[in-house]
Amino acid sequence: MRKEKFFRLLKILPLLFCLLTVDSALAQQKRKARPLGSGGGGNSAALRQQLSQALQLAKNSEFESAASALFLLSRRPELQGERAQIKYVLGLMLMEMKLNQVAAFQFVDVIRLKDERYTRLAIEKLSLVADTLGDDTLLNYSISKVDINTFPANNRDMLYFRLGEAKSKAGDFKGAIESFARVPLGSSYFNQALFAKGLAELEANDPDTASRTFRALVSARARAPVTDTNKVAGQLAYARALYQKQDWDAAIEAYANIPRDHVLWHDALFEQSWAMMRGARFRSALSNFQSLHSTYYEDFYIPESLLLRSIVYLYICKYDEMNKVLTQFEKVYGPVSGKVNEFIKTQNDPQAYFAEVEKGAKVKRTGEKENSNLRLPYIVMRFILGKGDVKRSLAYLKRVNDEKSRVDKNGDLRSTTVGQYALKVLNNRIKNTRVAIGDMSKAHLLNMRVELRDLYEQAGLIRYEMINGQKESIRKKISEKNLPENQIDDKVDRRFYVNNGYEYYPFRGEYWLDEIGNFHYLGRQSCE
């Protein structure tokens, strides 16, 4: 209870400080104004009276009324001297009303006014609202202005984390690692910071340290459930670090530790197949592909996996299988490539790209592809929706939309000047964010086009090797050197599996959810 009171006090401290400052400033100005005693002073005195009343409303936690009054006062030229204070308090009121985006605009205005007394406070608050909103632009703006030493100690963890992110994005991995390392244990940013630190270490080509960092993250989440996202992300990143170290066996084992009932398991399965191939465990890699190329993955954009499978078949001289896989690649990704090309050629407006994202998100939510009117294949939209920048921007857009609906639903607020202003700001943000998401999607589509073009070239090269191999095989067959048609596990009895508690089912073409990840390739290799 005492702790709770303390935090509540901390929360309202800036407001009290500000109100005291404004009160004392008004008192000083009143004293200064008194000798003038002119008619112009009467108007000014009335405004100051209104300001005083608005501040009183703020003190009494009547946020809406205070915000409305302060907004009007912030536009009065007579109160130019108090504008930074008014806007700062207005921002605080809007924060209390959960209108973070509109509040952020007030803090940006305060920073631009360059009033020494309020700039630092406004930067702090801007960092907090930008963090809540997940608005990268505002965050970068506030972080570029902030002085860590004067930033409140209780929010410094957020600042170190965001600074680390900004440095990482700028390619300053050493600086990023230092920033992330300063996020203390117990902070709500600790897990994310540890994860981001590991990533920066990987980027700095230090997989040994990175793997230790990821293990520390997993240890820190030891008591969390098996499917805890931070824990699983740590496990996956650890496996990736081992892969980067080219420790294939350890990486395979680490990938196998990712729980199956977590969304990251699909990535782990694909990456584990790479590790298996690099570790010359071809049969195991083909087992994984049986799952990855099942109908459960028909909406996953994984063209590389098909080529990888064909390469494994090349290794074991399975040319017919190779042909099937390459044909499958062309059958699936040929139309994808065509539609992406066509869309890029015919559409320039970011809103058109955003409309596709919106339709794709709806399909993802409802699972109904029919009547979705998607112009791009769903496989493409699902891939774009999974991209970090698009995901973050969509989350931000949702927060802004939620904020707008809060204003819309509040009839009293909507009819006020500040309500109208808030709607204008939010509509503008929504429009701009939609355009930004459209641009991001376009950039991803352009990358996809390049990638598919490249993969098609690789497919051609692989097909060439296949034909060479087939030629060689025919030559050997003519020389009567072909091999017997035995299955490689012929001698293993089914009872072996049953008696040891494993499951065994021959595959008949249908895929069962509980069998995904459990398929085993039992074919033989055909090389001579």
Add this chain to the structure above:
Amino acid sequence: MRAFAIYIKGVFALLSFALALEVQTANAAEVVELPPEELARESVTPIFDKNESVKNRVIVTEGSWDVGVFGGLAMTEPIFNVSKAGLQVYYHVSESHAFGLLLAKNSNGISSNGQLLQKDQTIDFSRAPQADLQAFLDYNLKMFYGKMSVTKWVNFNTILMTTASVGTIKYTHKMYPAFAVGLANKFYVTPAWAFRFDLRLIANNAPVPFVKQKMRETDPVPEYSEFPERMHYSTNLEFGISYLF
């Protein structure tokens, strides 16, 4: 992508090298030990946007007809012959629902139990009316689709259903309305052919095969209308074979 391209080039270089050295890698008789850590023991399933328990079903019934023949036993029938044989035709509206028509012909005569009674008590049960034909409209709710594997190379799909029927049973002299509920299981040996087992509880108004002082051989022969009627329940086990098309 660049890494992938470099990797592919590396693969081809390695293959060429292997070919140049004429590496002998094959041994078709090789027995592969599946690593125990790769064998299936998981009790959880992966998460997809839409978690469907099965995809690419081998047995697709939606929009299909199936026809079959079956034989059955009325397990709780004490007097008359318990066996019957019949035909069934179903239309599968979806993977969950099917409607069909059942026609069955009961075997005539007295069961072995009835014959014992007849011998000991000199009761002539042939004087009593007995079930002759059955016709039911049957609804199937296909609850579970699954599969079974009993050998290393063989598995077959199964469908477990609940059934509900309404129809009529024709006795020697009269037709009675009848209702039935039950459980059925189909075992698909191929995507088209299946064995079907039905356990059905049939309820119908039926004549009681006794009329006082008119059942012994020396008694006067009763009219069918003299046999009293009451609600009759019988448990039936049916076994059949069906073809899906």
